[in-house]
Amino acid sequence: MSSPTLPNAPLPAAVPRDAKAWLVSPALIFILALFVYPFVYGLVLSFQPMNGGSAFANYIAFFTDTAMWPTIIVTLKLAVPATIINVGLSVPVAFALRRNSPYQKFVTTLLVIPVTLGTVLIADGMLTYFGPNGWFSQAVHGLHLYSDEVRLTHNYWGVLISLIVSGFPFAFLLTLSYVTGIDPTLARAAATLGASPWEQFRQIYLPLLMPGLTMAACLSFVQAFSVFPSAVLLGAPAGPTRVISIAAAEAAFESYDYSLASAIAMVMGFVQLLVVAGMLSTRRFFYTGPVTGGKG
């Protein structure tokens, strides 16, 4: 096609290529210094217990103390349902809104609000709104849906609701960006060949969407697993919603045992890693490749 440029092509391509790679180094050094190094430092520190003893004293303490190890289960009980609800709801909604329309703009604009406000403000609002005298309880009683006192704060439900309020818009915006990244002409081609909307979704969108959805699920789970402010403010931090981050923060900032706190953080990271690695390993069963059609 362009035979005159061929003799010149390897030279300019080879020289700037290596030079441009160095552009990555400032960011890489920063993350190595402020993320990887502290992690390694924390890992080493976790094997040097503050009060002496064997190298594994912190981990033994964590897995034998009944105020410590159940926090993993408590956290998973919150994070797993929250992730399933958030990602599960965001797929049909994102699919219904996949085409560029005033509705899409309106709904995404509204949904940006809870993401923007963050968990602390949502917790503050929920304490009043879902509280025993708030509008939600008043509405439930006014409509005679439930006669007893509505208890949705300072327990498990308060934390779960807050995870959905802040997590669903996040999962939705991620999913929507993946859905809208899929070339609609692919589905139109399928429709021309007689595919119903459900078949289009099942055969065209879902396979192309799967890698993106896995990523959305991972990020949603990370967010839900790191629940901290709402578990303190909306939950019962001494009991049913004593999540693992509360245990770690208490060790670090109340008893100043950075060694134990690092050990708890490592356990937390390990559980995290197991779940995310499990989800990501399913990705290779799905189609990976371009989703935007052959010719742009």
Next chain:
Amino acid sequence: MATDNHAPAWTVPTSPQASAPRDSRNDGAQPAKPMKPRLSLGDRLWKLFVWGAMAFFLFNVLLLIATVAVNSVATRWFGTLLPPGFTLHWYAQAWSDFQLASVLWVTMEVVGAVVILSIALGVPAAYALARVQFRGKRFAMLVFLLPLMVPPVTYGIPMATVMYKVGLAGTLSGVILANLVPALPFVILVMTPFIEQIDPNLEAAARIFGANTAKYFRYVLLPLLMPGMLAAGLLVLVRTIGMFELTFFTAGPTTQTLVVALYYAVFSTGVRAPQSIDAMAMIYMAITLVWVLIALQFVSPTQLVSRVKEQR
């Protein structure tokens, strides 16, 4: 999708021009036609359910925000539909109670520095990852992905430990550096696919017309990067204003951002009037929403990962 394509089949031909193409396409549309009424009913019910769930969610979120707004201007409010009287004095109270002037200044410094630094470091890195093959690229990708995969609480505690050791904890630079850790990989993650979809041939074209690297960057690459940088900057800004955990772990009494100050206020409910706390929450909300509205003028939140190919 199907409704659009088959819509002409339902319209009664009123003119000879309309009937001619209808007859010709009828052969192709025949197999899908008998299924249509059943599907459109199920489709409609499903749509109703999706929109109903969506409306319920949004309605509750808006009421939740309205609760904060109403409470912040209420003289007192307990167990009634609306408070008995309204006042604005809680805002003045909150301003002095929580030293909001200095808190807001700290918040502005932190957020501004994080946005500028994350773009300045992140965009070149994203460019290298999108365009160049080099040794250790997979390692670099993994290192950039990790801070987004690991929850902030997990790495926040070892990071705070290191910062206490080197004396960065409690300082403004410490808070900025801590907030950069999730912000920088986020910019890289948003920008890499964005740069990948910029046609590399544009560089060759610019070179052919005699552009040097600076001119190519200024007149070709930078204008193309702008939408992505705005998008990334918006998300980092919004995330940093709301980033609670890392700031909470690394901030001292004089380096609290607004969200951390709000947390302490909500945590110690009973020390201050709830209306005063909600007034502070309203100030926090107003700041973030103004930024979101500004940013939405330039970019839509769905255009972040890949740009939509518009239907023609």
